[in-house]
Amino acid sequence: MAEMQNSNPTILNAADLPTRLRSTATRKSEYGGIFTSALPLAPVDFESAPSSDSEDDNLLEEPIDEQEIYDLISSISDPEHPISLGELAVVSLPDIEIKPTLPDVPDSPLQTVTVLITPTITHCSLATVIGLGVRVRLEQSLPSRFRMDVRIKEGTHSTGDEVNKQLADKERVAAALENGALMGVIAKMMETCH
Amino acid sequence: MSPKVTITHLSDLTPPSQERTWLTAPHPTLPIVATCSSDKTIRVYSLTNFTLLSTITGGHKRSVRTAAWKPHMTGESVLATGSFDATVGIWRRWDSYGQEDGAGMGMDSDDKQIPTDTLTAASNGTGTDTADREEDEEEWRFAVLLDGHDSEVKSVSWSASGMLLATCSRDKSIWIWEDLDDGDNNFETVAVMQEHGGDVKCVSWHPSEECLASGSYDDTIRLWREDLDDWGQVACIKGHGGTVWFLDWEGEETEGNWSGPIADSVSESELSSLQAQWRSQRALSGPRLLSCSDDRTVRVWRRQPKESQQTGALSSATTGIPSIIRPTGTDEVWEEDAVLPRAHELPVYAVAWSKRTGLVASAGADGRIALYEERFATREQEQEQQADSDAMDTTSGDVLRTEWVLVGVQDGAHGIYEINHVAWAKRADRRSGVEEEVLVSTADDGSVKVWTVTR
Numbered sequence: 001m002a003e004m005q006n007s008n009p010t011i012l013n014a015a016d017l018p019t020r021l022r023s024t025a026t027r028k029s030e031y032g033g034i035f036t037s038a039l040p041l042a043p044v045d046f047e048s049a050p051s052s053d054s055e056d057d058n059l060l061e062e063p064i065d066e067q068e069i070y071d072l073i074s075s076i077s078d079p080e081h082p083i084s085l086g087e088l089a090v091v092s093l094p095d096i097e098i099k100p101t102l103p104d105v106p107d108s109p110l111q112t113v114t115v116l117i118t119p120t121i122t123h124c125s126l127a128t129v130i131g132l133g134v135r136v137r138l139e140q141s142l143p144s145r146f147r148m149d150v151r152i153k154e155g156t157h158s159t160g161d162e163v164n165k166q167l168a169d170k171e172r173v174a175a176a177l178e179n180g181a182l183m184g185v186i187a188k189m190m191e192t193c194h
Numbered sequence: 195m196s197p198k199v200t201i202t203h204l205s206d207l208t209p210p211s212q213e214r215t216w217l218t219a220p221h222p223t224l225p226i227v228a229t230c231s232s233d234k235t236i237r238v239y240s241l242t243n244f245t246l247l248s249t250i251t252g253g254h255k256r257s258v259r260t261a262a263w264k265p266h267m268t269g270e271s272v273l274a275t276g277s278f279d280a281t282v283g284i285w286r287r288w289d290s291y292g293q294e295d296g297a298g299m300g301m302d303s304d305d306k307q308i309p310t311d312t313l314t315a316a317s318n319g320t321g322t323d324t325a326d327r328e329e330d331e332e333e334w335r336f337a338v339l340l341d342g343h344d345s346e347v348k349s350v351s352w353s354a355s356g357m358l359l360a361t362c363s364r365d366k367s368i369w370i371w372e373d374l375d376d377g378d379n380n381f382e383t384v385a386v387m388q389e390h391g392g393d394v395k396c397v398s399w400h401p402s403e404e405c406l407a408s409g410s411y412d413d414t415i416r417l418w419r420e421d422l423d424d425w426g427q428v429a430c431i432k433g434h435g436g437t438v439w440f441l442d443w444e445g446e447e448t449e450g451n452w453s454g455p456i457a458d459s460v461s462e463s464e465l466s467s468l469q470a471q472w473r474s475q476r477a478l479s480g481p482r483l484l485s486c487s488d489d490r491t492v493r494v495w496r497r498q499p500k501e502s503q504q505t506g507a508l509s510s511a512t513t514g515i516p517s518i519i520r521p522t523g524t525d526e527v528w529e530e531d532a533v534l535p536r537a538h539e540l541p542v543y544a545v546a547w548s549k550r551t552g553l554v555a556s557a558g559a560d561g562r563i564a565l566y567e568e569r570f571a572t573r574e575q576e577q578e579q580q581a582d583s584d585a586m587d588t589t590s591g592d593v594l595r596t597e598w599v600l601v602g603v604q605d606g607a608h609g610i611y612e613i614n615h616v617a618w619a620k621r622a623d624r625r626s627g628v629e630e631e632v633l634v635s636t637a638d639d640g641s642v643k644v645w646t647v648t649r
Binding site: 102103105108110143144145147165169170174175178 | 278411539605
């Protein structure tokens, strides 16, 4: 990457991020100034999250809630900074929603996970890569009965619709997964995930 | 919804691919199908006993996305395959199989390590040596790789005559290749069309004419014809609010085999007059085009008969097209004939229009297969529709109105998995000897299911 698109991002304190163990922290600190390596990095405490790498599609699995989705994606690193998407508030708990995919079929196991992404700057060309990282992380971690709906939060990006259309395109996502260079970037983002 | 149509699971094709399967292409004459898989192979299954006959390996370096059988071949089958590796493969095999229940045909099915040069060597030997040919007899021979697209190939389609092959890609282009049929597997590039503003997701040839339809990430459907040696766009249909994922054409009318709309409560004489009117309308417009989209809808499009295009274009106030650029020459006007009843909650990836019964099937990310039937509208419905659509009724009132009815829904047809493709296929039941039509669906988990649909 030749030049950083956002060399001065706002970073949340890891202690302020939502987890199941600690209830909301009241202190809200923001780090201004130049990014330094002394900042607290992930890992955040994920003890409460059940192992997500077991790929079984057992329908009797424990219900998966928004916090669990958050735990899965908040530890992904930003492609530009070694800071997690949670700390950068690119993903946040209130912007995650799980609902039945087929509301008219009560016994359908299908559920749709909607994740709204807030890019750190409105013209960030890495928004697609971040969105793809989130989608790939969820696809690899969640049972197949989940449908992913990863989108840029409305009004937070100059070309949000374009990015959203790409992220929703199954064929493009599948082809991206076979693209070595792109997957290298995504794998690096996920190094900080459990 | 009337329970007139039932969909029954007949069998799975076994063993399934361990990875996502994208599409299953039924052979035009033999009871076999070709399934495209993300594991870079094409699996050929029998529709007679539902087992794997052979696996075509070694040709593609990435997911195989699409495949199509060349029509009108005798004694030999020719398959075109398109891959995310940006290439199109042409494969050949002598027909002696499908009838043999696949005994000994699965030889290479587990051997995915066949080096490409082995296959190339086999193709070089074509027709030069009898011994070579005998050796090849049981095998799929890799004939040629069509190289030209810059990125993933999404769809391939043979023209009705089998002379032309259309391919399309994420590179926004459509290529038309002519199969020179010279015994040397030579293909010539006839045209490259680049008008689409996004990935071209699908191409589909008219059932009899050299007219190509394409659907795209740019949300449009376009039609292409050759005019004085030049291939060009003759229509651009804007209507869908999302990527157009798949297209299929209405069948040509086959003699003595009515596949048009049906009617419940009309007398026989009234029905035959409706059918006659329907036929003459069909003769003017030609077969209609069926499309499905990311916008969750399935739609039917009809070409305006040339005679009425004049009047259609004059009332341009409704279409927004200034009359100065109204269609001339080869341009065609296509209008929305119907939006089918909404049946999907997620993107609709595939539609298939039965050439035999006229039934339409759709499937998509919600794991649902939906079936629709076209019916002649009753007089009251006709009047209602007339009142509703007065403003936009630019065509003359003589268009025979029909309605599409959702007649069957199969939820979770592949369990929790997304369905990527559906196709109608002929299947001869060996016990009864009766040729029946089955629906073949292809899903994300690698499963391919065969369904019977009874009306």
